[in-house]
Amino acid sequence: MTGQEQTQNQWRDTALGLVSTQSFPAIVGIADTMLKSASVALIGYEKIGGGYCTAIVRGRTADVRLAVQSGVEMAEQFGQRATSLVVPRPLPNLEAVLPISGRLSQLAQGGGNSQLSHLAVGLLETRGFPAMVGAADAMLKSADVHLAAHEKIGSGLCTAIIRGTVANVAVAVDVGMHEAERIGELTAVMVIPRPLDDLEQTLPIASCWIEKPMEIPLKIEEKVQETEELLIALPDLQQLQIPDDR
Known part of the structure; x- marks a missing residue:
């Protein structure tokens, strides 16, 4: 059995936890609280418009229940009205339709970090x-x-x-x-x-x-100098007489 198959089997005996609010900073803070309160994995966020966004976690049922409870309590501290749900042993079809299958695959394979990691x-x-x-x-x-x-x-x-x-x-x-x-x-x-x-x-x-940060060289001083030289030369250019070839 491959490592990915072992990870998939591990997820089958677990639960999904969802907590929803109407603020993205609040939902990120709630997700952070859930991760630090229990042994769960953050699958991602779902945004459905109208300001509603949901954090989705995965783990053993007891851990997910604890994490969701902590998330709801944190939402109340933020002054946010939260809705929540725990789904024990979700069937494969539910997971396939929800926007979490890509993240589950990433968890199985191990994800990379950006240049801003750990800041x-x-x-x-x-x-x-x-x-x-x-x-x-x-x-x-x-x-x-x-x-x-x-x-x-x-x-x-x-x-x-x-x-x-x-x-x-x-x-x-x-x-x-x-x-x-x-x-x-x-x-x-x-x-x-x-x-x-x-x-x-x-x-x-x-x-x-x-990827590599995009480098945009801005030679501001040179551009200002070129503009000033053009403005100085402009009166002389206006005085030039264009010969009539007719």
Whole structure:
């Protein structure tokens, strides 16, 4: 029996756990709590629009029940209304239809990490895209952090996801909160100091952090100098007389 077949057999005697809220930073924080409260694997997130998103975990039934209970309690601390479900011994057809089969295969084979692995995670959610962009810009300029990705879950809710050291992420998120409130509506923030591997592999990461970061050389000073020289020469060019060949 291959390693993948052994892993698949291991999953057959387990349960699925689902916890749903209306905030992406909240659901990531809930997922982090579930992972740290019991021996479960985070399969991923399902977003159905209207701001609703669900964290899906897998493990032994007792562990899943404990993780889901911890997730619901954490949602209440966030001020979020959560719905939850535990499915013991799900049949293969249910798993095949749900958006988790790819993640189960990744768990069997072992997933890779991005260049931002093991850095703290900061999530800042706004209602409205301009507020998120403004907050992301402020966060990048206030501390040594990287914008890893952004996530949209409907109802105008969008989240900027940053990575960096705990101290830098905390500073950046604090600055981003004020900028988001200045521009529009801030709905949620979350800082996760030590994300586990499962959380790492399910967070949205921009492709530039999975592959080699894209290098865009910006020779600003040279461009400014060329523009100034063109402006100086412009009056002389206007005085030139074009010969009439007729």
